Amino acid sequence: MTNEQTEMKERLTEELGELYFAGAEKVFMKAARQPDWKQRLRAWWNQEIEIPLIPVAAVCFLLICALLLTRGEKSPKEQLFVHETRRLIEVGGNTYWIDDYERAVTSIADSR
Amino acid sequence: MREVRTLLEAAEVVARLREKDESALRYVMDRYGDNLLRTAYLLVKDRQAAEEAVQDTFLQAFRKIAQLNHPDQLHAWLVRIVVNRCRMQQRTWSWRHIFPTLGEKRLLLESDEPGPEEMFFDQWQSGSVSHAIHQLAYNYREVITLYYYHEMPIAEISGQLALNLNTVKARLARGRAQLKDILNREQEARP
Numbered sequence: 001m002t003n004e005q006t007e008m009k010e011r012l013t014e015e016l017g018e019l020y021f022a023g024a025e026k027v028f029m030k031a032a033r034q035p036d037w038k039q040r041l042r043a044w045w046n047q048e049i050e051i052p053l054i055p056v057a058a059v060c061f062l063l064i065c066a067l068l069l070t071r072g073e074k075s076p077k078e079q080l081f082v083h084e085t086r087r088l089i090e091v092g093g094n095t096y097w098i099d100d101y102e103r104a105v106t107s108i109a110d111s112r
Numbered sequence: 113m114r115e116v117r118t119l120l121e122a123a124e125v126v127a128r129l130r131e132k133d134e135s136a137l138r139y140v141m142d143r144y145g146d147n148l149l150r151t152a153y154l155l156v157k158d159r160q161a162a163e164e165a166v167q168d169t170f171l172q173a174f175r176k177i178a179q180l181n182h183p184d185q186l187h188a189w190l191v192r193i194v195v196n197r198c199r200m201q202q203r204t205w206s207w208r209h210i211f212p213t214l215g216e217k218r219l220l221l222e223s224d225e226p227g228p229e230e231m232f233f234d235q236w237q238s239g240s241v242s243h244a245i246h247q248l249a250y251n252y253r254e255v256i257t258l259y260y261y262h263e264m265p266i267a268e269i270s271g272q273l274a275l276n277l278n279t280v281k282a283r284l285a286r287g288r289a290q291l292k293d294i295l296n297r298e299q300e301a302r303p
Contacts, residue, residue: 008241008260012150015242019153021145023167024138030171031137046200 126183129174137174144187145170148194154257155198157246165197172197191262192272195254202250244294252287259284 035043087098096104128136148169152162172193173180180189245256258264258272270280 005260005263009263011241012154012261015240016150016153019146019150019159019162021141021149021163021166023163024141024145027137027141027167027170027174028134030167031134031174046203 122186123183126177126180126186129177132174137170140173140186140190141170144190147187148190151191151257151261152194152198154242154245154261155195155250155253156201161201162198165194165201168197169194188268188272191258195258195272199250199254241291241295244291244298247294248287248290252283252290255280255283256287256291 088095089098089101090096091101125136125139129140145166148166149162152165152169153159156162156165169190173190180186241260245253245260248256254273255269258269259266264272266277266280266284269275269284270277273280275283
């Protein structure tokens with residue numbers, strides 16, 4: 001125990017000397033009755049839990065990264081569907097998607 | 113000799129508490145009540161809230177006395193319960209601030225502006241160590257209260273608060289520095 005501790009303890013004892021516990025009867029009253037569901041619920045709700053910051057932050061970071069990376073990317077099933085419905089054709093030595101080619105031909109025909 | 117008597121006394125009191133003897137509970141409240149109330153007051157800054165925390169502490173101790181394995185540590189065990197109770201009150205307080213409607217009535221009554229009585233009390237208390245401790249953040253208040261008021265060594269504080277030894281050291285160092293600043297400022301401001 002240091003001198004500082006002793007001195008502070010003395011000052012605190014002097015300052016708080018007027019405070020006396022006067023709730024003994026209330027404790028007996030509370031002890032006589034069983035806690036109701038509200039008190040049980042409050043006790044459960046006020047339980048202290050500790051959340052380890054580093055692992056939780058790491059998991060969140062990985063989840064966000066995974067979301068950002070997969071966003072905009074089509075699933076292999078979707079990609080396969082696209083390849084099945086689209087076909088490449090060769091016209092005049094150039095290769096086009098058939099739907100793009102048909103759309104271009106239609107727009108030229110319409111403009112005439 | 114005195115220590116041996118205290119140990120025997122603690123063992124006997126705990127044995128009687130286990131038998132749900134109310135006179136033993138009264139004895140414990142008479143013996144430790146004031147000390148726990150002053151501890152709680154330093155932590156929660158409010159006389160009424162401190163009184164409630166201490167009542168709940170004795171109630172919990174009476175109901176769960178079987179969990180106390182070493183009767184000679186009765187006082188330390190009670191201090192741990194009261195510290196946890198005060199923490200719980202602080203948490204409830206913060207919930208009301210996150211969801212203001214939960215405590216709307218109470219918040220309306222508790223104006224931020226201090227009344228004349230509060231201002232007088234603040235002025236009278238200004239410069240006191242307890243008033244300075246009340247101005248610290250809760251984390252520092254806990255460590256400072258146990259260190260100065262209970263004169264606990266750092267290792268014991270670490271056990272009481274279930275905190276790492278280095279965390280306690282860091283909080284104590286910061287808390288002491290802030291406490292010193294507050295006391296110096298208040299001393300300079302005094303006429």
